[in-house]
Amino acid sequence: MRFDLQIIASWIEPGAKVLDLGCGEGELLYFLKKDKQIEGTGIERVESKVTRCIEKGVPVLQGDINEEIQDYPDDTFDYVILSQTLQQVYEPAMLIQSQLRIGKKGIVSFPNFSCWNVRLQLLATGYAPITKQLPYEWYDTPNIRVITLKDFRKFSKEVGFKIIKEVAINTQNQAKSGKIIKFLPTLFATYGIFLIG
Amino acid sequence: MSEYIEHDKAGVSVGLVEKKSFAFAEPPNEMILESGARLGPVTIAYETCGELNDDKSNAVLICHALSGDSHVAGYYSEDDPKPGWWDIMVGPGKGIDTDKYFIVCSNILGSCIGSTGPCTYNPKTVEPYGLDFPVVTIGDMVKAQKALLDHLGIKKILSVIGGSIGGMQVLEWCVSYPEMVVSAIPLATTTRHSALAIAFNEVARQAIMADPNWNNGDYYSGAEPDLGLAVARMIGHITYLSDESMRIKFGRQLQDKSDISYNFDADFQVESYLRYQGAKFVQRFDANSFLYITKAADYYDLEKQHGNGSAVEAFSKTKAKFLVVSFTSDWLYPTYQSRAMVQAMKKSGLDVSFCEIEADWGHDAFLLPSKSLTAMVKGFLERVNNENGKEENAL
Numbered sequence: 210m211r212f213d214l215q216i217i218a219s220w221i222e223p224g225a226k227v228l229d230l231g232c233g234e235g236e237l238l239y240f241l242k243k244d245k246q247i248e249g250t251g252i253e254r255v256e257s258k259v260t261r262c263i264e265k266g267v268p269v270l271q272g273d274i275n276e277e278i279q280d281y282p283d284d285t286f287d288y289v290i291l292s293q294t295l296q297q298v299y300e301p302a303m304l305i306q307s308q309l310r311i312g313k314k315g316i317v318s319f320p321n322f323s324c325w326n327v328r329l330q331l332l333a334t335g336y337a338p339i340t341k342q343l344p345y346e347w348y349d350t351p352n353i354r355v356i357t358l359k360d361f362r363k364f365s366k367e368v369g370f371k372i373i374k375e376v377a378i379n380t381q382n383q384a385k386s387g388k389i390i391k392f393l394p395t396l397f398a399t400y401g402i403f404l405i406g
Numbered sequence: 407m408s409e410y411i412e413h414d415k416a417g418v419s420v421g422l423v424e425k426k427s428f429a430f431a432e433p434p435n436e437m438i439l440e441s442g443a444r445l446g447p448v449t450i451a452y453e454t455c456g457e458l459n460d461d462k463s464n465a466v467l468i469c470h471a472l473s474g475d476s477h478v479a480g481y482y483s484e485d486d487p488k489p490g491w492w493d494i495m496v497g498p499g500k501g502i503d504t505d506k507y508f509i510v511c512s513n514i515l516g517s518c519i520g521s522t523g524p525c526t527y528n529p530k531t532v533e534p535y536g537l538d539f540p541v542v543t544i545g546d547m548v549k550a551q552k553a554l555l556d557h558l559g560i561k562k563i564l565s566v567i568g569g570s571i572g573g574m575q576v577l578e579w580c581v582s583y584p585e586m587v588v589s590a591i592p593l594a595t596t597t598r599h600s601a602l603a604i605a606f607n608e609v610a611r612q613a614i615m616a617d618p619n620w621n622n623g624d625y626y627s628g629a630e631p632d633l634g635l636a637v638a639r640m641i642g643h644i645t646y647l648s649d650e651s652m653r654i655k656f657g658r659q660l661q662d663k664s665d666i667s668y669n670f671d672a673d674f675q676v677e678s679y680l681r682y683q684g685a686k687f688v689q690r691f692d693a694n695s696f697l698y699i700t701k702a703a704d705y706y707d708l709e710k711q712h713g714n715g716s717a718v719e720a721f722s723k724t725k726a727k728f729l730v731v732s733f734t735s736d737w738l739y740p741t742y743q744s745r746a747m748v749q750a751m752k753k754s755g756l757d758v759s760f761c762e763i764e765a766d767w768g769h770d771a772f773l774l775p776s777k778s779l780t781a782m783v784k785g786f787l788e789r790v791n792n793e794n795g796k797e798e799n800a801l
Contacts, residue, residue, distance in 0.1 A: 248757075250757070250759075256762065256764055257778070259761045260761060260778040260781060260782055262759075263759050263761060263781075263782040263785050264781040264782060264784070264785035265785060266785055266786070266789030266792070268727075268759045269759050269760075270752075270758065270759065271760055271761045271762055272745075272760070280752045280753055281752060281753075282753065282755070285755070
């Protein structure tokens, strides 16, 4: 399982109720169901990924996360996860507020745009940075927002949610291994993972 | 639904099956219908495949649509040319695995393929019922299925599965007998017909009733309303397809000719196809049954009948786990209806999965081979079966 998902999984208590927004093929939920006996469900837009989830025994709804999140009653879940998707969300404040309405806690992870290689690329080449975490040209990227660890902390104050825990990691895009960055995370972390409430 | 009965490409089949029947509601203990009318005796034709396990926890009930029957899979004899109507889904190792589950499928009440319906003899008159047959509802069909399962000693159903009108029965099962239903797979269906669906059914019924042979439903001793029923079926077939599928399948191709004929023969392939389907259908289906079943489908309104107008309230009556599937080109039961259903299930706190399958084949897509549908049904059943075992142990 992807390194960032391993960290997220380690934060979740056995038996919890979990919603994974943009769950892909249900990797995290599958692991959590088997290993921690959680009650979980996912939301995913792409039909083939939805099929894979259901095939594996992971409950999932095909749909848009911004719309699907609306129907759940308050505090339905213990955790609502948004992993590596925030940078593609059109209205992040609204989504995070919904996340915390239907879940007691939220978990958000995203690629850190202030990583040294991103800074260096822009400075040295003058082109919009392309990295392993954000591998697209400006004209074909689904990532409509660039976010840094510091941006997210500032955003939490502006929107009014609490950061309970944060971990900065350095890992390649889909890699199973990585390391936790304690020294100058804004410079050396490729991803940030936040537990919010 | 159309007929897509084909042999399994790999030759895998559950093998020989037998049509059985179960009779109940002998007078004076007739079945009391939703309308208040009494009906009895009632015969239900059914078939089973696979083995019921010792703790009777592996029963799967399949509900057929408008023109289906109890013959869901397998063959009646060694030289039977055609298998059951969902043989591609039901069999050893298939989506609904007969090595693991005990499958029950019965002909619906009001139909004409072994179960009691308008063409059955009325014990009071010793003539076929005709229009003396009381109007039956989806709820009544399910009530008859419940009597059958009681007779088979099945107290819990691992999953109720069906598409179209069969899907309505699935939903009805979940809210009417919540203690019995562990999970459910409603395919290409709705909690209530749209005006469009009712409109098509009404035109089809009018076609039957306009046939002079229909004779107010009293035709069993003479010529039958074959023309009316054939036209009704042709209308049905149009609604089961889609603009896209008709374009791909027929386009403007001519049938066995190089130019138009300047008369009213079937020039276009699509005309010829519809005429053929209509003519074939009248050989196996009763016109009155068509009227009764389409009316039952039009009357069905889960919100009104079970939730005081609210789907959320209706679904709060069940604890079943759901897999809801719709198809992109289905204009008879469009995806927005499935989404509304899923939304209500979410609000009721139910465990629900939903997938809209990209398919060109319209409403009929649920009967056609689909790797993703098969994989999802299989995976979903495995999960609910595993979880069911755990939950039973935990109690």
